[in-house]
Amino acid sequence: MSDKSSADIPSRRKFLGAAGLAGAGVALGARPLKAQDAPKPDPLITEVQDWNRYLGEGVAKRPYGMPSKFEKHVARRDVSWLTAVPESSVSFTPLHELDGIITPSGLCFERHHGGIAEINPADHRLMINGLVDRPLVFTMDDLRRMPRVNKIHFLECAANSGMEWRGAQLNGCQFTHGMIHNLMYTGVTLKTVLDEAGLKPNAKWLMLEGADASGMNRSLPIEKALDDCMLAFGMNGEALRPEQGYPLRAVIPGWEGNIWVKWLRRIEVGDMPWQTREETSKYTDLLANGRARWHTFVMDAKSVVTNPSPQAPLRHKGRNVLTGLAWSGRGTVKRVDVTLDGGRNWRTARIDGPVLEKSVVRFYVDFDWNGQELMIQSRAMDSTGYVQPTKDELRKVRGVNSIYHNNGIQTWLVRSTGEAENVEIG
Numbered sequence: 040m041s042d043k044s045s046a047d048i049p050s051r052r053k054f055l056g057a058a059g060l061a062g063a064g065v066a067l068g069a070r071p072l073k074a075q076d077a078p079k080p081d082p083l084i085t086e087v088q089d090w091n092r093y094l095g096e097g098v099a100k101r102p103y104g105m106p107s108k109f110e111k112h113v114a115r116r117d118v119s120w121l122t123a124v125p126e127s128s129v130s131f132t133p134l135h136e137l138d139g140i141i142t143p144s145g146l147c148f149e150r151h152h153g154g155i156a157e158i159n160p161a162d163h164r165l166m167i168n169g170l171v172d173r174p175l176v177f178t179m180d181d182l183r184r185m186p187r188v189n190k191i192h193f194l195e196c197a198a199n200s201g202m203e204w205r206g207a208q209l210n211g212c213q214f215t216h217g218m219i220h221n222l223m224y225t226g227v228t229l230k231t232v233l234d235e236a237g238l239k240p241n242a243k244w245l246m247l248e249g250a251d252a253s254g255m256n257r258s259l260p261i262e263k264a265l266d267d268c269m270l271a272f273g274m275n276g277e278a279l280r281p282e283q284g285y286p287l288r289a290v291i292p293g294w295e296g297n298i299w300v301k302w303l304r305r306i307e308v309g310d311m312p313w314q315t316r317e318e319t320s321k322y323t324d325l326l327a328n329g330r331a332r333w334h335t336f337v338m339d340a341k342s343v344v345t346n347p348s349p350q351a352p353l354r355h356k357g358r359n360v361l362t363g364l365a366w367s368g369r370g371t372v373k374r375v376d377v378t379l380d381g382g383r384n385w386r387t388a389r390i391d392g393p394v395l396e397k398s399v400v401r402f403y404v405d406f407d408w409n410g411q412e413l414m415i416q417s418r419a420m421d422s423t424g425y426v427q428p429t430k431d432e433l434r435k436v437r438g439v440n441s442i443y444h445n446n447g448i449q450t451w452l453v454r455s456t457g458e459a460e461n462v463e464i465g
């Protein structure tokens with residue numbers, strides 16, 4: 040901060056403004072500016088602004104900090120016609136407003152079947168029963184005294200992009216791809232808790248049950264449970280948000296979001312899957328021949344360009360940054376290719392930031408736009424060598440009756456105005 044009195048700042052600024060412009064002309068080798076074509080002085084540079092003139096709010100006025108008031112448009116949104124009631128519905132992450140790989144806690148998409156349970160952690164219990172040596176009940180304090188781990192993972196709802204099976208429908212990556220978030224979780228491994236209870240030799244499946252009004256439950260095979268699953272009480276360095284299952288949720292890395300039971304209150308150990316209504320009628324992929332795929336847990340490699348996109352049109356010719364997200368439930372993302380001309384030419388995008396197992400990666404393509412129409416697509420390849428398919432390749436195998444597991448390549452048409460649209464290349 041300057042210790043000069045504010046009174047002498049305006050004149051100094053005006054002087055700097057004039058000298059600065061003349062200097063820039065010389066430095067760039069441009070012709071000398073004539074009086075009539077000299078740019079108008081920019082008051083944002085030449086005038087002292089209020090935020091520079093007056094003291095700001097003091098510390099601790101905002102005990103829990105919120106985003107700037109100029110960021111109000113950055114918000115979760117829902118699609119009114121998608122569901123009958125908000126208690127059993129979904130809101131979408133504004134992917135086109137975000138960067139890096141971590142989803143801000145207040146912007147995570149939400150998917151509830153019975154609304155948000157508000158649970159006092161002092162009243163929360165986790166029971167482990169069934170095929171165990173010692174049925175146990177844990178309080179939150181018990182869990183917090185067990186060895187702790189931190190992991191960054193994406194959670195994608197199996198229904199993400201589910202509206203797009205029959206053709207391009209929703210205009211914005213928030214709605215086509217926004218049923219995903221990527222968070223740093225803190226908690227204990229599921230293995231630690233299961234070891235404490237002691238698994239019987241015939242323990243093969245777990246049933247995870249939520250304490251919310253939907254009492255949601257899902258079956259989880261024991262191999263996965265002992266591999267990399269967590270019981271999380273923290274996200275992004277603080278307690279879980281109520282929307283994300285406070286005070287305790289299951290973290291099932293790489294697998295469809297539905298199994299990540301929130302407000303987790305019970306784990307029953309059994310020797311076969313629980314065939315709940317949810318699992319048999321909903322979380323199956325109906326094929327064209329009337330048969331269905333069942334227990335399709337893993338989320339295959341997928342990617343999406345978040346900018347430009349329908350909610351984030353191009354506003355400038357010349358230099359631009361294209362960016363997006365890629366992920367795979369089978370490992371890490373190895374490569375992302377991007378085309379600007381509907382697949383005629385592909386270039387490998389630059390991945391920047393951490394590349395972690397079962398986490399999203401952030402990719403960029405720095406490009407010049409001269410106002411021509413663009414057909415933008417991205418294609419992810421994961422550490423198993425799997426390459427994200429086109430939507431038509433997917434339809435050939437899976438038909439269009441399903442809602443779930445649509446990981447096909449997304450196309451955005453960018454018009455010469457810079458506006459973008461959700462389209463498919465026929």
Ligand code: MTE
Pocket residue numbers: 147148149150151152153194195196197220248249250251253254255282283284295296297298299300301302303
């Ligand atoms: N767990 C409970 N108890 N109740 C629910 O409604 N919804 C599931 C899963 N776990 C749900 C739940 C579904 S379908 C998804 S996609 C994820 O939670 C969504 O997690 P999120 O709300 O943190 O995005």
Ligand code: CO
Pocket residue numbers: 150195196197198296297
């Ligand atoms: Co879901």
